[in-house]
Amino acid sequence: MGGHMARNLLKKGYPVVAYDISQESLAALKKDGASVAGTPAEVAQGVTKLVSMLPASAEVQEVYAGKDGILSTVQKGTLLLDSSTIDPSVSQAMAVQAEARGAVFMDAPVSGGVNAARDGILTFMVGGPDGNFPEAKDLLANMGKNIVHCGAVGTGQAAKICNNMLLAISMVGTSEAMNLGIRLGLDPKLLASVLNTSSGRCWSSEVYNPVPGVVQGVPSGNDYQGGFGTALMMKDLGLAQNAAGSVKANTPLGAAVLQIYRTMVNHGFGGKDFSSAFLFLQEQEKSK
Amino acid sequence: MGGHMARNLLKKGYPVVAYDISQESLAALKKDGASVAGTPAEVAQGVTKLVSMLPASAEVQEVYAGKDGILSTVQKGTLLLDSSTIDPSVSQAMAVQAEARGAVFMDAPVSGGVNAARDGILTFMVGGPDGNFPEAKDLLANMGKNIVHCGAVGTGQAAKICNNMLLAISMVGTSEAMNLGIRLGLDPKLLASVLNTSSGRCWSSEVYNPVPGVVQGVPSGNDYQGGFGTALMMKDLGLAQNAAGSVKANTPLGAAVLQIYRTMVNHGFGGKDFSSAFLFLQEQEKSK
Amino acid sequence: MGGHMARNLLKKGYPVVAYDISQESLAALKKDGASVAGTPAEVAQGVTKLVSMLPASAEVQEVYAGKDGILSTVQKGTLLLDSSTIDPSVSQAMAVQAEARGAVFMDAPVSGGVNAARDGILTFMVGGPDGNFPEAKDLLANMGKNIVHCGAVGTGQAAKICNNMLLAISMVGTSEAMNLGIRLGLDPKLLASVLNTSSGRCWSSEVYNPVPGVVQGVPSGNDYQGGFGTALMMKDLGLAQNAAGSVKANTPLGAAVLQIYRTMVNHGFGGKDFSSAFLFLQEQEKSK
Amino acid sequence: MGGHMARNLLKKGYPVVAYDISQESLAALKKDGASVAGTPAEVAQGVTKLVSMLPASAEVQEVYAGKDGILSTVQKGTLLLDSSTIDPSVSQAMAVQAEARGAVFMDAPVSGGVNAARDGILTFMVGGPDGNFPEAKDLLANMGKNIVHCGAVGTGQAAKICNNMLLAISMVGTSEAMNLGIRLGLDPKLLASVLNTSSGRCWSSEVYNPVPGVVQGVPSGNDYQGGFGTALMMKDLGLAQNAAGSVKANTPLGAAVLQIYRTMVNHGFGGKDFSSAFLFLQEQEKSK
Structure with missing residues (x-):
């Protein structure tokens, strides 16, 4: 999923800094034009908008709040969009920790499957502050065709x-x-x-x-x-x-x-x- | 339900012989042009097409196969259409008994509720022999707009x-x-x-x-x-x-x-x- | 089950008239001392106490109320004990029909399995009139060790x-x-x-x-x-x-x-x- | 529950250092002979055996691993017995953190209710290392009559x-x-x-x-x-x-x-x- 999403951003001309635990996936993305980072923390150092796509709640906690995690280096004002499908309370916890570092975390799980990711026609269900939704929508619209604001953080998951x-x-x-x-x-x-x-x-x-x-x-x-x-x-x-x-x-x-x-x-x-x-x-x- | 269905037949010019356990309902139907009978058996004596609408399996068994029931007087060749929602195995048992008397029993339960019955726009789901379906459809079309042949007797209920x-x-x-x-x-x-x-x-x-x-x-x-x-x-x-x-x-x-x-x-x-x-x-x- | 129960009656000196759809089972019982009958009706003609053990409600209805069934020949005053596990409402219906012929039907399902049947240590849960329970208990005690009167007919099944x-x-x-x-x-x-x-x-x-x-x-x-x-x-x-x-x-x-x-x-x-x-x-x- | 358990230890002559969020409960325990502490960390500073009884997983995490929690001051070699009924995976996580500080954490949930706690006849289901069970049993035996070693940490909860x-x-x-x-x-x-x-x-x-x-x-x-x-x-x-x-x-x-x-x-x-x-x-x- 994540690979397709990154490639759609690259196609639309966005510079992408990528990280994945699979070196193979990373190498393929590099070939398609992405810069690659060695840790989530390295990604966060270099960007002001970040999209994550992970298997489950534990990985989201690890990648955001763990050692070498995103929140250890995230810049003030960064928009963090997590497209993983996880427990809404974990999304809420990440948002609290992000806010403490001056960043904004929004949950943005998808429906549509791998083919929809490839074709850039995902639906994103987004939870987070009203004020940040337009910026989130602008970015997500490069990867999906239907971007719905569901309410406060966690409501996308809900x-x-x-x-x-x-x-x-x-x-x-x-x-x-x-x-x-x-x-x-x-x-x-x-x-x-x-x-x-x-x-x-x-x-x-x-x-x-x-x-x-x-x-x-x-x-x-x-x-x-x-x-x-x-x-x-x-x-x-x-x-x-x-x-x-x-x-x-x-x-x-x-x-x-x-x-x-x-x-x-x-x-x-x-x-x-x-x-x-x-x-x-x-x-x-x-x-x- | 039954009253609305009978009135739609009357409106279309069919002569109707009616029976109901409620004397009040019967009197109202009489006023609207129906003949009234004293028992289900009396109805069956005078008709070649019969439509029943009853609350549950027990009532269908009673009205068809009980004392003064339809099957005690039914004429050869009569088409019996039961619009009650009942156990498919009871529909099948009634069909066997009807056949033994030279009549054809088909199940024809409805969807659509009281208003659809009044407006003559019920859906009928009909179970019974292919050869008898056209005749059944012609009659039911006066009371509904969608008449579906589902297969052998009992499949309407199914x-x-x-x-x-x-x-x-x-x-x-x-x-x-x-x-x-x-x-x-x-x-x-x-x-x-x-x-x-x-x-x-x-x-x-x-x-x-x-x-x-x-x-x-x-x-x-x-x-x-x-x-x-x-x-x-x-x-x-x-x-x-x-x-x-x-x-x-x-x-x-x-x-x-x-x-x-x-x-x-x-x-x-x-x-x-x-x-x-x-x-x-x-x-x-x-x-x- | 039924074979073991009959053998326990034979062992206690009771004369037994047996019927089973399996000719093999019947022949074996005959060898052990039972008379055999050709139909349930024939059994009922010759006894004043009858015990039935059948697979399900349909068989009980057939064997009691069907063609050549027990109720077609049952003598006045006969005690009918049905040890089948069936729908309580079928037990009740059989009791009504038995009463119309002057006989008493009681439900007496068992617990304990095949070995308990063989060893004569079944539990019988009996439903039927208070006045008939002592007689039922005397007979069942030859086949079981625990005979419980549960109440009116059907409560044994319940x-x-x-x-x-x-x-x-x-x-x-x-x-x-x-x-x-x-x-x-x-x-x-x-x-x-x-x-x-x-x-x-x-x-x-x-x-x-x-x-x-x-x-x-x-x-x-x-x-x-x-x-x-x-x-x-x-x-x-x-x-x-x-x-x-x-x-x-x-x-x-x-x-x-x-x-x-x-x-x-x-x-x-x-x-x-x-x-x-x-x-x-x-x-x-x-x-x- | 906790109050009854502490009183049973006092009755058996153990010195008890107590903490509770209810000042009222603490005052009552003080009257009965306990020393009182201002935080879980203060309790842990002064003891080598500690028993906790808390409502749910979140409270156990807070009281052990939170600010002013037990693990912030726990002494090497301390035996920590948690009698709360919580998620086994939380017990396991606490055991890992305790081990890192040289202490041993065992889960020891109870059955028996408030009266059994008062009468000292609780059942304790204990999970933790074989080598520490005898010491745990000696202490818990003052509060219960049945102390069962279920296996590794978390199995008491299980x-x-x-x-x-x-x-x-x-x-x-x-x-x-x-x-x-x-x-x-x-x-x-x-x-x-x-x-x-x-x-x-x-x-x-x-x-x-x-x-x-x-x-x-x-x-x-x-x-x-x-x-x-x-x-x-x-x-x-x-x-x-x-x-x-x-x-x-x-x-x-x-x-x-x-x-x-x-x-x-x-x-x-x-x-x-x-x-x-x-x-x-x-x-x-x-x-x-």
């Missing part, structure tokens, strides 16, 4: 995990409804068309149907390859549960769907697209 | 309960996501707009949002009055669970959402619209 | 399915707790001993622990062979959900545990002991 | 949260089974006796039955006053879910029961004993 929780619930719900209907004798395409012209309609039934052959060009038609992995969905559902716990929000289906995706990961579905919930559910009783 | 199970899952999922997001600091309208332009989008988030003020003209804006009652949704979710049990279909979220609606019914939400799931979930921790 | 629902919940709960603790670094025997001397203690943790090696002589130590099959537990949990629906009882964990056992059956665990829930849950994330 | 997760599951399971059985016509005491002589037996059904009147001297008989609060159970279930997430352990019922207790807290049950799950579930459908 919007992302609420969406993905509802997505997972709808996907498993669609898988359950399709599987039940098929077992009751319905043709999958006919059932999908009934749902999609009625109140059961959702993105998962309409655009990304989990039953092979119902919609063209989606992972269900390609043995659940590509798309958004079950293990990544499990991670986002874990973030949703942590956030729900912190505000005591009741999420019975959100909790159930995390367990379903965890079962799937434990039973070997981690690398398949998250629509493989249908594959898991449609398993038939085996003969004794 | 389509209806699959849709409503997915609807309930999406509605509770939307309620959980909206409630979580609001507690995390998001504005409800902004969150809904993020969901609706992203992969969390569903009919419940877009058309019938459960948070007051997000969408105009829906029950959430009117103290959850009107719409589709929580107790009725609980009934349909029970049918879905029975059907799932009969074919051993795995429905973890379908099972969970039935329990949620049952909790709501037990705690006084039975008469409110089913989008009141949000109201139930957003309850805040009370001070000690 | 007690059985409540017990088995709680058993399944405790078993899956024990499996989850043991699996979590082991992954967190606890020794299984030490964890079991902590649970069993504390408030987590239950029959499943103490007597029938699902983790191999913790308790001796239980199915978990023998590759989950023998014991009480996952498919049978799934059946009983389905009865519990039907009963819960009929009285609108909220059973969130009961509903969840049915789905877990159904997933297990669909994934090939149907023939293993129900403590194999641990085996299903402890599956580790596979490498990509 | 044992506690596994027990409490299974306890909550059993309690809600017992509540569901009792409620279902009662609605199906069973007498509560008779049903409890069936469960308790059968495989559904658990601590919650036998010792602490949630239905008023079944067992004497428990909170259910006293309007669910006293005992172990629903809000505290919710906290422990949240710790269990965090721990399960960290090791990817599947806990479908553990996740469901957290949501149930959260619903209860949000609907005003937070201050009642956790057996009030029965009260929440037995709510009857209200008349329209």
Whole structure:
């Protein structure tokens, strides 16, 4: 993801100072025109706008607040945009520490996947001060086409995990409804068309149907390859549960769907697209 | 429902023989031009096409196969269309008994609610033999605008309960996501707009949002009055669970959402619209 | 089960008239001293006390109320004891029909399994009139050691399915707790001993622990062979959900545990002991 | 809790240096013979054995690793015993930091409640090095009667949260089974006796039955006053879910029961004993 984003900035003429733990990725970026740094701290020394894209909360804490981290050298007035999908409370903690050093930290998680990153058409959900949003939007617009200001720092993360929780619930719900209907004798395409012209309609039934052959060009038609992995969905559902716990929000289906995706990961579905919930559910009783 | 449907047939010039356990309803229909009968058997004696609309499986069994029931007097070649939402296996059993008497029973449950019944714009999901569908469609088209042939007898019910199970899952999922997001600091309208332009989008988030003020003209804006009652949704979710049990279909979220609606019914939400799931979930921790 | 029960009656000197759909089983019983009948109706013609043991509600309805069924020939005053585990409402319906013929039907489901049937130490949970219980107890005492009068007809079934629902919940709960603790670094025997001397203690943790090696002589130590099959537990949990629906009882964990056992059956665990829930849950994330 | 524990040490003749954020509590302890300190750091300066009892993970991090915290002044060789119920990974982190200062940190959460603390009969579940356990046991034996060494640091917490997760599951399971059985016509005491002589037996059904009147001297008989609060159970279930997430352990019922207790807290049950799950579930459908 990060590589595609950096290349889009380079294409638009921005000078880019890059850091990655993979020397290979760094070398490739250097070849495409970026300067490279040896640590996050070195990046921060040389820039006034910084974009980070990291796997999880622990890496964000390490890269920002750890040894040789961004916050150890960040210049006053720097705009820090973190596009990782992490716990909103970690985003908030980073913002407090950045402010203490005179910098501004905003969370800006994305939706759209690797292809959207490459094509510069990501959606960014941004949390942070009103006054800094225009500058953030100007920069992010080089990498995405839809830049939404969600509110104070952390609300970008909040919007992302609420969406993905509802997505997972709808996907498993669609898988359950399709599987039940098929077992009751319905043709999958006919059932999908009934749902999609009625109140059961959702993105998962309409655009990304989990039953092979119902919609063209989606992972269900390609043995659940590509798309958004079950293990990544499990991670986002874990973030949703942590956030729900912190505000005591009741999420019975959100909790159930995390367990379903965890079962799937434990039973070997981690690398398949998250629509493989249908594959898991449609398993038939085996003969004794 | 049944009264509206009968009136639409009368308006289109059909002679109607009516029966209802409510003498009041029957008298009103008589005033509007229907003949009235004293029992279901009396209705069946005088017609070659019959439409029934009943509360649940037990009533369908009673009205068709009970004492003074339709099947005791039904004429050969009669087309029996049952618009009740019931267990598909009961529809199948009625079809077998009807066939033994030379009649054809088709299930034809509806979606659309009381207003759609009045306006003649119901959707009918029809299960039964291919050869009888055209005749069924001709009659039902006087009461609805969308007549879908789903397959063999029982598949109309199957389509209806699959849709409503997915609807309930999406509605509770939307309620959980909206409630979580609001507690995390998001504005409800902004969150809904993020969901609706992203992969969390569903009919419940877009058309019938459960948070007051997000969408105009829906029950959430009117103290959850009107719409589709929580107790009725609980009934349909029970049918879905029975059907799932009969074919051993795995429905973890379908099972969970039935329990949620049952909790709501037990705690006084039975008469409110089913989008009141949000109201139930957003309850805040009370001070000690 | 039924064969063992009949043999215990024969051993105590009772004359037995037997019927089974398996000719082999019937022939074996004949060899052991029973008379055999060609239909349930024939059995009923010749006895004043009758015990039935059948797989499910449908078979009970067929054998009692179907063609050549018990109720077609039952003599006035006959005591009918049904030891099948079925829907309490079916027991109640049979009792009504039996009463119309001057006979008394009581439900008397068992706990204890095949070995307890062989050894004549079953527990019988009996539902039916107070006045008939002493006679029922006298007969059942030849096949079991613990004969409990639970109340009106149907309450024997109710007690059985409540017990088995709680058993399944405790078993899956024990499996989850043991699996979590082991992954967190606890020794299984030490964890079991902590649970069993504390408030987590239950029959499943103490007597029938699902983790191999913790308790001796239980199915978990023998590759989950023998014991009480996952498919049978799934059946009983389905009865519990039907009963819960009929009285609108909220059973969130009961509903969840049915789905877990159904997933297990669909994934090939149907023939293993129900403590194999641990085996299903402890599956580790596979490498990509 | 902490006050009772300190008093038991004083009674046994130990000199105690105490700190609490409540000046009132501190003054009371002083009256009973303790020295008092102004900060955790002051306590650590003066002792070689230290016992802490705190509400949650955040307080443990603050009191040990925060400003004026224990680790800022702790002497080499000091034994630190933390009896708080917290995230095992926080216990492990504290142990690493303590080791860096030459001290030994062990987790030692308790079961038994306020009365057991007062009477010195707590159970301590201890995690930490084998070599330090004897010394820990000698000290803890003044405050409890059952001191269990569970393994490496963090395993005391693991044992506690596994027990409490299974306890909550059993309690809600017992509540569901009792409620279902009662609605199906069973007498509560008779049903409890069936469960308790059968495989559904658990601590919650036998010792602490949630239905008023079944067992004497428990909170259910006293309007669910006293005992172990629903809000505290919710906290422990949240710790269990965090721990399960960290090791990817599947806990479908553990996740469901957290949501149930959260619903209860949000609907005003937070201050009642956790057996009030029965009260929440037995709510009857209200008349329209």
